Amino acid sequence: MKENNLEKIAKVLDLPSELFTKGAKIEINGNTEMILDGCKGILNYDDTNLKISTGNGTIDIIGSELYVKSFLDQNMLISGYIKALELNY
Amino acid sequence: MLFFKLLNLMFGYLHIKISGKFPERLLNILSQNDIRLWNIKKINEVYFAIIKISDFKKLRHFVFVTKTKVKIIKKSGLPFLVYRYRARYGILIGIVVFIAMMIILNIFVWDIKVQGNTTISKQEIVSILEKNGVKTPIVKKNIDVSKLELSLKQENNIIIWTQIKIEGVILLVEIGEGKTPPKIEEIVYPSNIVSDVDGIISDIKVYSGAQMVQKGDVVYKGKLLVSGIVDAKEKESGMIFPSKATIYAITDKHLSITRNYLFNEKQQTGKYYSRYSLQFFNFSVKLYLGNKDKFTDFEKDSYIKPLTIFSYETPFALKQEITREQTQSEFKLSYELAKIICDTQFIERERILLADEDVIKRDVSYIEDENGITCNGDYKISKKIGITQNIMN
Numbered sequence: 495m496k497e498n499n500l501e502k503i504a505k506v507l508d509l510p511s512e513l514f515t516k517g518a519k520i521e522i523n524g525n526t527e528m529i530l531d532g533c534k535g536i537l538n539y540d541d542t543n544l545k546i547s548t549g550n551g552t553i554d555i556i557g558s559e560l561y562v563k564s565f566l567d568q569n570m571l572i573s574g575y576i577k578a579l580e581l582n583y
Numbered sequence: 584m585l586f587f588k589l590l591n592l593m594f595g596y597l598h599i600k601i602s603g604k605f606p607e608r609l610l611n612i613l614s615q616n617d618i619r620l621w622n623i624k625k626i627n628e629v630y631f632a633i634i635k636i637s638d639f640k641k642l643r644h645f646v647f648v649t650k651t652k653v654k655i656i657k658k659s660g661l662p663f664l665v666y667r668y669r670a671r672y673g674i675l676i677g678i679v680v681f682i683a684m685m686i687i688l689n690i691f692v693w694d695i696k697v698q699g700n701t702t703i704s705k706q707e708i709v710s711i712l713e714k715n716g717v718k719t720p721i722v723k724k725n726i727d728v729s730k731l732e733l734s735l736k737q738e739n740n741i742i743i744w745t746q747i748k749i750e751g752v753i754l755l756v757e758i759g760e761g762k763t764p765p766k767i768e769e770i771v772y773p774s775n776i777v778s779d780v781d782g783i784i785s786d787i788k789v790y791s792g793a794q795m796v797q798k799g800d801v802v803y804k805g806k807l808l809v810s811g812i813v814d815a816k817e818k819e820s821g822m823i824f825p826s827k828a829t830i831y832a833i834t835d836k837h838l839s840i841t842r843n844y845l846f847n848e849k850q851q852t853g854k855y856y857s858r859y860s861l862q863f864f865n866f867s868v869k870l871y872l873g874n875k876d877k878f879t880d881f882e883k884d885s886y887i888k889p890l891t892i893f894s895y896e897t898p899f900a901l902k903q904e905i906t907r908e909q910t911q912s913e914f915k916l917s918y919e920l921a922k923i924i925c926d927t928q929f930i931e932r933e934r935i936l937l938a939d940e941d942v943i944k945r946d947v948s949y950i951e952d953e954n955g956i957t958c959n960g961d962y963k964i965s966k967k968i969g970i971t972q973n974i975m976n
Contacts, residue, residue, distance in 0.1 A: 536610050539610075561623060562621075562622075563621060565610060565619070565620050
């Protein structure tokens with residue numbers, strides 16, 4: 495994936511990339527909880543596989559007993575046993 | 584999270600089931616429109632989630648657009664509970680009465696707690712507070728904390744600082760104690776020292792004034808011991824000073840106890856009955872019928888038990904009045920028993936009488952007659968004597 499100009503400037507000026515990056519911000523606590531900021535929508539929902547759109551790509555979460563604990567305004571809290579993450583950009 | 588759970592319980596929430604062709608689309612639209620869903624689970628192509636009552640009302644349009652079906656499967660929270668019991672007025676009245684009682688009871692201070700006291704008793708502090716009009720139960724707004732703090736310090740010199748707080752329904756009094764300043768007895772006026780007892784001088788030390796008696800002299804009450812007029816023998820040219828001296832004298836004390844062989848005593852028969860009454864402030868409600876006493880000769884005892892809730896006193900108290908029947912009987916003691924009783928009473932009285940005395944000699948004798956036995960004690964004690972008298976009066 496190509497970097498846009500803003501991302502290039504941020505890199506040169508050593509600024510935090512999250513200020514200009516369009517993609518989602520992912521935070522994982524252990525392997526049981528994941529906070530996803532920048533979620534545009536659910537593409538596929540299963541208790542073993544969760545496919546989420548981030549606007550410029552998709553995120554595949556593979557695990558077991560997965561469920562969405564909360565979903566509001568592009569913020570998603572996912573619980574369950576997370577085994578793998580696949581980022582498709 | 585607990586806070587949100589409590590909020591949800593208070594405002595109520597719904598467990599819903601989402602089915603149809605594209606339920607994910609509904610989830611995405613709801614998220615974009617600030618409608619929060621939580622605990623979203625998918626079981627057999629059907630979604631289960633939780634939604635707030637207020638948000639559920641906004642669902643209709645989105646359900647129609649996404650061609651899905653939403654069904655309520657469970658209702659939880661306080662609004663549904665209230666709705667279920669809406670016809671039961673008793674519960675509502677009970678809740679209202681409970682809240683009203685809590686509010687009324689919170690208006691008063693029910694108890695006084697004292698902290699930091701070591702030498703001053705709680706009772707002393709409470710009595711000072713009572714003097715200032717603070718007697719439990721009292722309305723909180725009638726308590727002037729700063730005035731109370733000041734009066735506590737003024738009325739007891741040992742208290743060096745105080746802090747009074749109203750914590751809930753308790754008046755918390757925190758005090759700090761200092762040491763009592765020693766009393767300086769400085770007599771600045773010209774004075775004599777005279778004897779306050781009859782006795783024999785055993786020791787005399789004069790610091791100021793003219794010594795009028797010697798060791799071994801017999802003195803009586805009112806006799807001049809030390810004169811403030813220094814040259815007392817030549818009164819016309821004498822100079823006057825405040826007298827200071829330490830004088831000890833040997834004095835007599837007597838104690839007598841008589842025990843008669845015959846005596847009357849009231850004895851309880853073992854029969855009794857109790858009567859209860861409920862007290863609320865100055866009001867009393869009898870919990871029994873009739874006022875007549877069942878016994879002719881009786882003794883009454885009463886106990887007041889304050890009713891408490893979680894160790895806090897309420898304005899209610901239960902008063903128990905026990906009436907015990909008694910009869911008057913005459914007894915005759917044997918000589919041995921009378922002597923034992925007489926001895927016991929004598930020792931007890933002697934202990935109180937001579938508690939602070941320096942006893943030099945002790946003589947105890949018994950006198951018997953047909954009525955009883957008498958125990959006599961004669962003591963010689965050494966004690967500090969002398970009182971100051973102003974010469975100018």
